[in-house]
Amino acid sequence: MPIEEDWLFGWDPTPGIVAVWAEGDGVVHVWRRVAGTLVYEVERSRSWVLVDSIEGLRGLAGKATYRELAGEGALRFVVRADDMRTLAGAIPRDDHALYLPPEEQYLVATGRTYFKDLTFAELRRMQFDLETTGLDAEVDRIFLIATRLPDGTVQLLDDADERALITRFVELVRATDPDVIENHNLHGFDLPFLERRARILNVPLALGRIGPPGLRQRGARRGAVAPRQQDSEVTRRIRFVIPGRELIDTMDAVMRHDFAARDLPGHGLKAVAKHLGVAGPDREHIPGSQIHAVWQTDPDRVRRYAAADVEEVDGLARLLGGPAFALARMAPRRYERLADAGPATGVIDPLLVRAYLRSGQALPAHRPGDGTQHTGAALHLFAAGVAHRVVKADVASLYPSLMREYKISPTRDRLGALLAVVDQLVVRRLEAKAAAKLAPVGSPERASHEAMSAAMKLVVNSAYGYLGAGSLTRFADVHAANEVTRRGREVLDLMCTELAARGVTLLEADTDGVYFTVPTSWTEADERRVVAEVAALLPDLVRLEYDGRYAAMLSHEPKNYALLGYDGKLTLRGVAFRSSRAEPFGEAFLRRAIGCLLRDDVPGVRAAYLATVTALRGRELPTHEVSSLVRLTKTPDEYLAVREQRHELSYEAVLAAGRTTWRAGERYRVYRTRSGGGALSVEDSDPRDYDADHYVRLLRDTYASRLVRAFAPEDFAAVFADPDQLSLFTRSLATIVPVLTPIVADPPPAYSDFH
DNA sequence: TCATACCGGGG
C-alpha cells in the first residue's frame, strides 16, 4: 500500500534539505545542499493547529480556515492561519490542542524530510571545542578555541583578549558556513559557556545563517540549566538553537549507542574515543583541572590536546551519528531534534501524527492512564551453584515480534499506524541489512545502509516502550503494553518447559533469554538441535536463536552469575560480582577463585583463599590493594555536623590526611588502618598500616560468600576455614565437588494456551 | 538490609 510507505519517509522527494527554520509567521527558510552547493529557499507556509472543537473560535473569523478530519479521534479540526500568533491567541496550549513547532508543522504538512538523496559525507560539518580556565562561566574564561573545518583542517584560535577570540570564532563560523556544528557535550558545556561569556563581554554571537545575532533556546531534557529560573524549584533545562544550522552533541549519539551496546567504560570523549578506536595512538592528555596551568607553561601541549579533541569528535560523529542522520530522513523533525530525542515521544509520535494527517484521520487526544499497573517481564532462577556445558538461547527483539505476531496495538490507533510502521520498519530493515552486505566494506553506501538499519532497529525496539509510556505518548496503552509482557512471559515459560522436556537443566531465564546446562554426552550439534526444535514450537515471528555456549557457570542470584567460556575467558555479571568500590585484592581473589571453581579445581579455590589471607596478615599486599574508591558527597560542613553521631571512613581518611577542605564530588581511595581509623591511599606511598583482620573478615564475608551457592554447607566451611584455627574439618579438599542446587520455584505456570 | 533519589559530562 503506497500510503503506508508515506508514513515512514514522508512523500515529498525534495532532495538535500540540511536545515529548516520557521517562526510561525508564514515564512519558512529551507537550506538544501545539492551537488555540494548550498541552495537557500524561502517558502510560504500557513500555520496550523489541531483542535477538538471549533466552538468558541469565533474570534478567528476571517483570519483562519478549518477542515474536519474523518474517524473517531477527538482532535478532528485542522485550523489554519497565516500567522501562528493568530492561532495561539485564540487556542490554549493544552490537551485539547496539538501544537507542533513551526518547522515541524511545515515538514508534516509538506511530507518533506531532511537529507533525501544526501549522504552523511556530503554534509558540511564543523567541530569546535573551548578550552577554558574552569567550568564556571561567571568567573572563568575562554583562552583557546579549537576548530575543525569541513575539509579536515584543524584551526586553533587563541587570544589573551577573550572578546577578540570570540569575535574571531564567530567570523570563522560565518566564513566556513557549516550545515552542522558538532562537539562532545556541546549543549551541556561549550555552547552555554560561550553564550554566557559573549553576554558578559557584550560580543554579538552571530552564528546563524539568518536573523539577528544571539542564540535562541528550546526546552530539553539534557542541556544547560535555564538561566534565571530561581523563582521555581524545578530546574528547567534548555538547549541553544541557531537558525540554519544543526547543533549536534556527540554525547547524545554515544548514549544512544551505549543504550544498546552497553559496553562503554563511560560517556566522556576520551574514554569513548579510545574504546571505539577513534583516538590516535599518542593522543595528548591533560586532566581537566590542569589545562589552564599547562597552557601557561607548555601551550603547544594544550594545542595538541585541543586539536585531538575536535578530531575525535569528528571521528565519533562519523562512527555513531549515522542513526540520527537516517532518522532525519524518516521523521518530520529537525536533525538536531532527532539526535537527542527519545525514540518514543521523539520519533514514533511524530511519525504517527504525520500518518494520521496524511490519511485525513482525526487524532486522539492525550489521555491519562486509568490507573492500571504496568506489569513486567518474567525472571526465573531455576538452579544456583556450579553448572557445566552451559548454553544461552534468546529471542531477538522479542517485544516488537510479539506485537506483530499477535497484532497488539493501542486501542485508539484506529488506523493501525503503529503496527504498520513497525511492520514496514522490520521489512525495510532486512532490506537495509542485505544492501549493506552487498556494498563494499568501508564504503559510504555500506555505512549508510548500516545506519538506516540501526535507526530502524532503534524505532522498532522502542515501539513497546511507546505503549507503556503513560500519558506521554499520544497512543500510549498500558493494557496493550501488559498484553505484550504477558505474551512475553508466556513465550519464555514455553521455551523453558520445552527445553526442560528435551533433557536440559534450566539455570536462569530472564525476559527473552534462558541459560541451561546439557548432559555430558551432548555435542554442540545437540545443543543447537534442541534450540532449533524449541524455536520451531514458538509463534512464527518469534525467532529463538542459539546465542552462545560456555564451559561453566556459577549461578549466584537472579542476574548475578559468572561464565567461563570455552576459550577460558571469565565473565562476571551483576552487582554481586562487580562494583567500582570493590577493593582490588577482593576482585582479584574473586576472579582467581571463581576461575578455579569453574574448572573444578577446589584445592585451587582454597589456595586462592589461603594465599589472600596470608598476604593480608603478612601485609604482603600493597596498601593500594585494600583501598576502596569512594566519592565524597558531603561538604566539610555537612560532615562535621554529623560527625559526632557517626564517623565515616572516607571523611576520616581525608581529615587524617590533614585536609580540612574538599568539594563534594571529589574521589579518593581510602582504607582502614590498624588503629581503626581511615587513611588515603595515594600513589608513591605504601605504608601497609592497614587493618589486616578487618580485610580478612571482608574477604570472608563479602568475597568468599559469593561462592556460597557452589558448595554444600560443610564443604563451604572447609574450603574457607581460617588457616590459623584448628580445623574441625578433616575432609579432603580433593573429594569436594561443587554443587548445583535446584531453587524451589513458584508453582508452574499454566500452559493451557499452548495446547 | 531495603527502598528511593540521583547521576552520567564539560575545563
Place this chain on the structure above:
DNA sequence: GTGTACGGTATGA
C-alpha cells in the same frame, strides 16, 4: 512539550 533510558551509587528509613 522536556517526555518516563537504565544501571550503578549514595542516602535515609
